[in-house]
Amino acid sequence: xxxxxxxxxxxxxxxxxxxPTQVVRSEFEVDYDRIIFSAPFRNLQDKTQVFPLxxxxxVHTRLTxxxxxxxxxxxxxxxxxxxxxxxxPILEKTGISAYEVGxxxxxxxxxxxxxxxxxxxxxxxxxxxxxxxxMAGKCWESHVRGExxxxxxxxxxxxxxxxxxxxxxxxxxxxxATLAAFTKYPRPSFIPHRDIARRSQKKYGFFINQLADxxxxxxxxxxxxxxxxxxxRHPLAFLVEAADDICYSIIDLEDGCTMGLVSFDETVKLLxxxxxxxxxxxxxxxxxxxxxxxxxxxxxxxxxxxETVEVFAQYEESMCKGNFDKAxxxxxxxxxxxxxxxxxxxxxxxxxxxxxxxxxxxxQVLEGxxxxxxxxxxHQFYHQERFSGQDxxxxxxxxxxxxxxxxxxxxxxYPLLRxxxxxxxxxxxxxxxxxxxxxxxxxFPGS
Numbered sequence: 001x002x003x004x005x006x007x008x009x010x011x012x013x014x015x016x017x018x019x020p021t022q023v024v025r026s027e028f029e030v031d032y033d034r035i036i037f038s039a040p041f042r043n044l045q046d047k048t049q050v051f052p053l054x055x056x057x058x059v060h061t062r063l064t065x066x067x068x069x070x071x072x073x074x075x076x077x078x079x080x081x082x083x084x085x086x087x088x089p090i091l092e093k094t095g096i097s098a099y100e101v102g103x104x105x106x107x108x109x110x111x112x113x114x115x116x117x118x119x120x121x122x123x124x125x126x127x128x129x130x131x132x133x134x135m136a137g138k139c140w141e142s143h144v145r146g147e148x149x150x151x152x153x154x155x156x157x158x159x160x161x162x163x164x165x166x167x168x169x170x171x172x173x174x175x176x177a178t179l180a181a182f183t184k185y186p187r188p189s190f191i192p193h194r195d196i197a198r199r200s201q202k203k204y205g206f207f208i209n210q211l212a213d214x215x216x217x218x219x220x221x222x223x224x225x226x227x228x229x230x231x232x233r234h235p236l237a238f239l240v241e242a243a244d245d246i247c248y249s250i251i252d253l254e255d256g257c258t259m260g261l262v263s264f265d266e267t268v269k270l271l272x273x274x275x276x277x278x279x280x281x282x283x284x285x286x287x288x289x290x291x292x293x294x295x296x297x298x299x300x301x302x303x304x305x306x307e308t309v310e311v312f313a314q315y316e317e318s319m320c321k322g323n324f325d326k327a328x329x330x331x332x333x334x335x336x337x338x339x340x341x342x343x344x345x346x347x348x349x350x351x352x353x354x355x356x357x358x359x360x361x362x363x364q365v366l367e368g369x370x371x372x373x374x375x376x377x378x379h380q381f382y383h384q385e386r387f388s389g390q391d392x393x394x395x396x397x398x399x400x401x402x403x404x405x406x407x408x409x410x411x412x413x414y415p416l417l418r419x420x421x422x423x424x425x426x427x428x429x430x431x432x433x434x435x436x437x438x439x440x441x442x443x444f445p446g447s
Contacts, residue, residue, distance in 0.1 A: 028103035046428035077105030108181035115161025117425035119362030180234035
């Protein structure tokens with residue numbers, strides 16, 4: 001793969017031969033602005049990062065997390081861009097700048113969680129489990145194809161994000177470069193064999209009905225395939241992934257410490273190996289714990305950015321050839337320190353009582369919502385003798401643009417189910433909880 005093509009300015013949804021007239025902002029800055037002002041991005045302010053429905057203002061939501069990942073991503077991309085411009089003089093002829101490389105990574109990082117459902121990763125599992133195990137979900141299996149059923153039974157926020165970004169009706173028309181940098185897992189859900197040694201095949205990155213969109217993007221940027229079903233990662237996707245890894249490792253630990261789940265002393269011990277000679281315990285005495293946490297977090301993130309850029313410079317050629325497929329944060333000098341932070345976070349933060357209790361509630365909420373809407377749709381179009389007045393009332397709660405025509409026993413309902421999952425996964429945590437209470441009769445509007 002060639003950098004001059006990987007960084008091309010073409011935009012998804014534009015007609016062939018279209019020439020941008022915007023001169024005030026670069027095409028990649030336009031991407032960033034479109035994301036910031038989009039409704040799906042705003043909804044991240046009320047979606048779970050680690051602590052569902054947090055009452056404390058200092059705990060990160062998906063919105064604050066995404067902004068922080070984008071900030072780190074910009075730093076990584078700009079530093080990587082400077083290296084690329086020195087190494088490949090041909091890039092100067094294309095007019096690309098280091099700042100624009102940073103803008104690509106920043107925009108892609110800004111969207112990296114945009115497809116996540118309510119209640120975080122528990123929400124992903126809840127949607128998957130509904131189709132795998134719940135009768136109101138399993139009843140659809142005989143009506144769809146095998147690869148479509150694989151999509152439904154393994155809901156993936158990354159694939160949902162790609163679907164939202166390329167939607168023909170309300171997609172953001174981002175540049176191909178930003179879309180590719182966003183895609184950490186360039187494969188569909190259903191493949192005969194998964195290469196577990198390749199990081200990019202750990203999960204999947206697009207649903208089967210977005211295959212043509214992904215092929216279009218890959219062809220435009222010259223992204224090659226690693227197998228008949230799987231593509232190589234765009235090299236900048238490694239930086240987006242690293243920005244996310246850096247932020248959740250350090251900032252989730254900070255949140256855990258602030259919540260009292262990890263002691264301040266243990267937090268300092270975990271961060272010290274990353275800071276190395278920059279760590280001065282004497283300075284901790286003159287500041288509050290909150291001030292110290294902020295200072296240590298900033299120093300740790302800065303050090304991890306430097307280490308990541310050095311490793312990227314070492315392996316970017318191998319990335320372009322498809323020979324490198326690992327997480328950058330797994331091979332930087334501070335990798336072992338990050339692994340220790342992850343182990344402590346899993347034990348004391350992600351499996352803490354406050355998180356597990358609210359995750360359990362999230363399972364009930366999403367299963368309950370999917371059940372009532374799925375059953376009403378199934379009754380109307382595929383089991384009409386059971387279509388009740390309650391079903392009619394439930395269907396009136398769907399969005400005005402929900403596709404409620406053209407379905408029947410002879411029609412594959414996969415697009416209908418995708419629209420239902422779009423509706424449920426696009427909800428904020430509080431909206432999902434409130435709607436669940438109302439459709440279950442637990443509370444009433446205005447109460």
